[in-house]
Amino acid sequence: MGFISAVAAVVLLAVLGQTAVVTENGLPIQWDKAPIELSQLPTVDGVIQVNPWDYLQRMALYKLLINSTDPYMSSMGPGEKESPLWSLPLQLGWKLRSGRLTDPSPGSSSTCGLESSEPVCISPQSWYACMNYYMSVLPFLAAVQTGVVGKGEIQLHVQAPAEGAQDYCSSFTDCSTKYPDAMTKWETFFQSLQQISNSDDTDFNKKDKILGLLWAAEEASLQTASLACSERQKLYSSPEVRFGQGWLNSAAYVAAAHFHANIEKSEKYMAPLPSRVLQETDSPPNIPDLSAEENHALHIFGWMNRVNQVLGGSLVNLWRRAMCSPQAREKGQGLLHDLILDPKFPGTSLMAILTEMTTSC
Numbered sequence: 001m002g003f004i005s006a007v008a009a010v011v012l013l014a015v016l017g018q019t020a021v022v023t024e025n026g027l028p029i030q031w032d033k034a035p036i037e038l039s040q041l042p043t044v045d046g047v048i049q050v051n052p053w054d055y056l057q058r059m060a061l062y063k064l065l066i067n068s069t070d071p072y073m074s075s076m077g078p079g080e081k082e083s084p085l086w087s088l089p090l091q092l093g094w095k096l097r098s099g100r101l102t103d104p105s106p107g108s109s110s111t112c113g114l115e116s117s118e119p120v121c122i123s124p125q126s127w128y129a130c131m132n133y134y135m136s137v138l139p140f141l142a143a144v145q146t147g148v149v150g151k152g153e154i155q156l157h158v159q160a161p162a163e164g165a166q167d168y169c170s171s172f173t174d175c176s177t178k179y180p181d182a183m184t185k186w187e188t189f190f191q192s193l194q195q196i197s198n199s200d201d202t203d204f205n206k207k208d209k210i211l212g213l214l215w216a217a218e219e220a221s222l223q224t225a226s227l228a229c230s231e232r233q234k235l236y237s238s239p240e241v242r243f244g245q246g247w248l249n250s251a252a253y254v255a256a257a258h259f260h261a262n263i264e265k266s267e268k269y270m271a272p273l274p275s276r277v278l279q280e281t282d283s284p285p286n287i288p289d290l291s292a293e294e295n296h297a298l299h300i301f302g303w304m305n306r307v308n309q310v311l312g313g314s315l316v317n318l319w320r321r322a323m324c325s326p327q328a329r330e331k332g333q334g335l336l337h338d339l340i341l342d343p344k345f346p347g348t349s350l351m352a353i354l355t356e357m358t359t360s361c
Contacts, residue, residue, distance in 0.1 A: 020294075022094045022270045026081070026263065029093030030120070034059035036067070038150055047155040052137050053129075055096060055120035061140040062089035068149045069190075072197035075206035076260065084214055087261035087269075092132055094270050096120070099277050100128040104235040124161035127236065127244065130229035133168060134182065134221040141172045142186035148193065167228050182224045185217040208326040211258035219255050222248060239278040239298075246301025247273070252316045256323040257332035272297040322354045324361035331357065 022029065034056045035041055041057065042049045052058045066085050076082040095101050102113030103123040112121040113129070122129045137158055143149040144156055158170045169175035176183040196209050226248065233241055254261070254269075261269070272293040284290075284298035323329045335353065 020094055020271050020273045020275050021097055022090045022267055023263070028059065028062070028086075028089035029097055029115075030056060030059060031063070031089065031093075034063050036060070036063055038064065038154060047157050049157055049159060050137075050140075051159045052133060053122045053124060053159070053161055055092075055101070055122055058122065058132075058136055059089055059092060061136050062092070064149050065140060065143055068143065069193060072193040073210070074197065075203040075210065076262065081263040082260075084211055084261045086263045087266035088135055090263070090266045090270060092136070094273060095126075095128045095132065098273070098275050101126050102277075104232075104277065106235075124164050125232060125235065127229050127232040130167065130232050131222070131225045131248075134179070134225035134228070135218065137169070138175055138179065138182055138221055138224075139186045139189075139217065141175055142183060143190050145172045146187055146190040148190045179224045182217070182220040185213075185220045189213040189217045204330075205326060207260070208258055208329060211260060215255040215258060219251060222251055237278055237280040237282070239280065239282045239284070242302050243274060243278060243298055249316075250301075253319055253336075256316075256320045256329075257336060258323075258329045259333060259336070274298060318354050318358065321361065322357035324358075328357055328361065 024031065038048060041060065042051070050057060050061070052061070062085065066083050066089075069085065070080070070083060073083045076084065096113070096115055099113070101122045102108075103110045103125040104127070105125055108125075110123060111117045113123040113126060114120075124130070140149065141156065141158070144152075144154060146152075150156075156171065158168075160168050160170055169178050172183070192213055193210065196206050199206065201209075233244060236244070259265070272291075274290060274294050274297070276290075278287075278298075284302060285295035287295055287298070290298075319332075323332050
């Protein structure tokens, strides 16, 4: 496979797939079962007790975030499914459906993390659950602190798991002390939402600013999580570890282009992700019980990781330099769309386009 063709395939490869199921009736998995009001979460002595190891409670954090920020998201487009926060609960649903919220420890007999468990719990030993913690609890605490959720009138405590509690945090103050960069960026995002939304700027510029702040916060959370959760990743097979790293690294491309991750785009993006945890004997692109789309995605993620190691990350750096203005980022999103959705698009022209975009910055 040629270098440029592989780049074209990995950058939002998942846009084309039709394999993984990440929605139910057009919404994240078990969305309708998750609490919709803060008052529906457990309370002790006036303090809301959030258990992020209960799947529905973690999903509730996303529901509260999306419902509370929707009034400031009109620049994203009409309708209730345009918020760029939708990608987060969709990812959590995919992790549940694919078995990635279970304990990966060898010989584990725990049913925690299985969709069939009652209630549906999340294993603290899961690398994917750990990564998602920093993409759910941290933004929620920042939203409460800034008054976006709860109007600044609530007290909140986040329950720690029985094992590995040191890798997590229990309150805004605790999280800010442990992970100041990520929490600061989430605070900035929520504090800026109303100001940007109410400004006299164009919807085009509002959207770009909001997405820029959101992706800065998401990348900070991912970087923080990558360090905090690293020991858990060692529990997986080498094929699953390679996939996980590829999945994690792909965020750099979509972040730099300020990708608008609404429900429709996010669902397409995640569709070719593997529908089960990979085993040591799995060798993409020749895994018999996975679809052609899943095999291809795994093959490209693995190939791309190797190329990035050889090039020292120069491809990501070139892409980031090219995404230097709102207009360039809009062109970048269009470029991602054409690379994936138009089979006649000349993939060999990608590097030339990126170079031209960089020189015009």
